Amino acid sequence: MDASDIAKPHDRLAAWLAEDMDAVNSLIQTRMASRHAPRIPEVTRHLVDAGGKRLRPMLTLAAAHMCGYTGPYHIHLAATVEFIHTATLLHDDVVDESAQRRGRPTANLLWDNKSSVLVGDYLFSRSFQLMTETGNMDVLRILSDASATIAEGEVLQMTAAQDLATDEDVYLQVVRGKTAALFSAATEVGGVIAGADKAVVRALFDYGDALGIAFQIVDDLLDYQGQSAATGKNVGDDFRERKLTLPVIKAVAKADAEERAFWSRTIEKGHQEEGDLDHALSLLHKHDTLEATRLDAIAWADKAKQALAAAPAHALRDMLIDLADYVVERIN
């Protein structure tokens, strides 16, 4: 059996794209440098070195190759996408007052909130420089629209997170903003830079959108049933931080008056007591919302796979299909 048959799809993508990813990493290193302000590379290096899986830039590279692209600009676009992602993480940590990210202290803890805000702004502006260098107006439109969707989703999350009126539609908008908008832009621009036809570009967008939504739903589900070691989070973090995610939204929709009062006290008002997390979990189990959430994630992963039917046959297409399965494998 070939090693590639058993490796995780993410690792197979990384192997196939290794040369490109070297070029992306090198471009990231160059562009996050600052002649004048050494604090900038200090902060970004901390975050970029911490790694993450570089999933988003790989999506761009894979989409471009699938569509037969032979030019140089998929590298710029992949770096753009990673810069936007990194900038978002820096600002998220300020907004969430996080102390840890990827198992390391966050930049706002190591330096200060000021550094995180300003270096995030620097990376945003660097990302716009990078995409401008491609000279492709469609790509600029897609990525500037995605940036606006991301920012709007973040604001929406801030205002909707603790409001029991938040329904599954609003949740989906938030998820598109915080996660799926960059996934779908990442895959879409790969097709656009390659000059793929409309149906293929649409398929790439749909794949990224559905994959991003599945990815985020899995994350929100694991918060209530994962193991700390596997996820890097503690069970119930979202509950403690009063975040209305899909399992709770589904439970609120089925709540009787007494249960509604519980959610109102713990999430809306934030008055949490010993034993509340256990009670919350019992309500999720009572209404079977963890299973319903799991089925939603799987449905989105299926949607992602189906979208790729319209994309050109390619070894990378198969890996992207496997990737959609892999995203929901953690909850199967």
Place this chain on the structure above:
Amino acid sequence: MDASDIAKPHDRLAAWLAEDMDAVNSLIQTRMASRHAPRIPEVTRHLVDAGGKRLRPMLTLAAAHMCGYTGPYHIHLAATVEFIHTATLLHDDVVDESAQRRGRPTANLLWDNKSSVLVGDYLFSRSFQLMTETGNMDVLRILSDASATIAEGEVLQMTAAQDLATDEDVYLQVVRGKTAALFSAATEVGGVIAGADKAVVRALFDYGDALGIAFQIVDDLLDYQGQSAATGKNVGDDFRERKLTLPVIKAVAKADAEERAFWSRTIEKGHQEEGDLDHALSLLHKHDTLEATRLDAIAWADKAKQALAAAPAHALRDMLIDLADYVVERIN
């Protein structure tokens, strides 16, 4: 005597550009709306309604008209410039922990730091959408470069502000970042969108650059000699906030050992006592650095005026020349 002969140049610009500015304001209103997140227009309206002088968008409009532009996109570019400016103010207030801006409580005080960070991000991304709509690659390059210079200047200011090694070169880099980069981009894109030739575009850039530097030096000078009522600031705010601005940088350069120890204690270490501001002022007077700073501001204003010699003869050109005089009038 015609009223336009006696009005301030800023008001004459506003009168000449009134119709365009209505279009800019209306575009700003439309684009700062958010279907999903009502917090966004709440925060931006607070800041945009507070007014400010809309100087930057007027620079873009004036430059475009001077160069004979007849298309629609100078309105987009003017709104872009104001959005970038507003986003920067929102993030600055978080970084500076400011409580007041334009005589009103800052957004971070009325709402919270999260709102200021995220709504600022939203405005940044909206500004990129607006400039992308022009379909002009040169404009995109100029504005994305300016954004990077602004962000880099902000980081540099944060790290250099309390470091006595900061010299006039570093000060100039910071000033270009925090003020002049957006002024020069504002004037430059007005010429570029109008298809002006290289020499004129260069002249417009130089004008905006020099005007922005003069503007900031005047601001920093007034901090040590202005009246609170006129500037909305208290004398010595920069000293209390330990900001190394030009009057102090010039004094540090001429300091004997004892004076250096004073600056090191009060600015670098931030150990300030009763009477320190008076002593600081006496050192500025001793080395005559307020006068030297005043002369620098006037020299930059002159440079701005000279640059416009290469621009087409136009009523707006004369107003921009007068504007440069007006900027330094407050210190004459």
